Amino acid sequence: MPELPEVETTRLSLAPLLGARVDTADVHCPSLRWRVPDDLGRLVGQRLLSVARRAKYLLLTFEQDTIIIHLGMSGSLQQQAHGTPKTKHEHVVFTLTLPNGNQCVLSYHDPRRFGAILWQQDYASKLLDHLGPEPLSDAFDGNYLKAYCQGKNSPIKSIIMNQACVVGVGNIYATESLFLAGISPKRHAGRISQTRLDALVRHIKAVLSKAIEQGGSTLRDYRYNAGKTGYFQQELLVYGRAGEPCPSCGAPLKNTKINQRASVYCTNCQK
């Protein structure tokens, strides 16, 4: 998916829709990760009041109801001009009337259907209750991470990708942050010094902040808004570059698997 920067970019892109009234809410394919509610049409007539984000979940609050949207691996929310022909994989389509009277279309597009659109009241506790701190908040610091890693034998990469530890750090940004911090993704979490965890936290915050500024990373079919793409992928140092020379020392970058996920790193620079 869309990792946190892509979700945040999507959230920001929805700001122009605040105050818009829902005219239609059509479910073309309800079989996402969980079934899209059959009564999504109850949004019709409600105005969109706010768009918030928690972890990689978008929370769209309307006058009476709030929906949770997750983009899964391949989801995107696309704003289109009214009358744009429907394409494949547009599973849920809203039409809206903006406060200025213009109409627009907001379309949930998701080829792999790992995403979700749910009533918050049904799923908030299940999905949101056990999440760790936001990575850019003050609650996520070196002391917190050190305490979390205490006694843990798992590789550090799987720890920082665990949403119960810290949210929003997916495979791309975990890979990049560990490279920048000089820590092997396989290093046992409980055996990393405070100083090195401090550095890891700094790099996670820096890499996420920078990616958000640049509109996220565009890979394959990710678009935060029809036609526009993010630029951060041009700055990825090691993700997707197995076999290429390490940007720091020139040794070939190695690929391994941690928790079934590709993990590129430099055996020379990351210990």
Next chain:
DNA sequence: CTAAGGACCTGTCGGC
């Protein structure tokens, strides 16, 4: 409790 692996899907790419 922790840790590892499976499951859910479609699309794309490389190799033969």
Next chain:
DNA sequence: TGCCGACAGGTCCTTA
């Protein structure tokens, strides 16, 4: 050109 397997941004759930 066609087929087949491997792989892709996530994360809940089951099993050990």
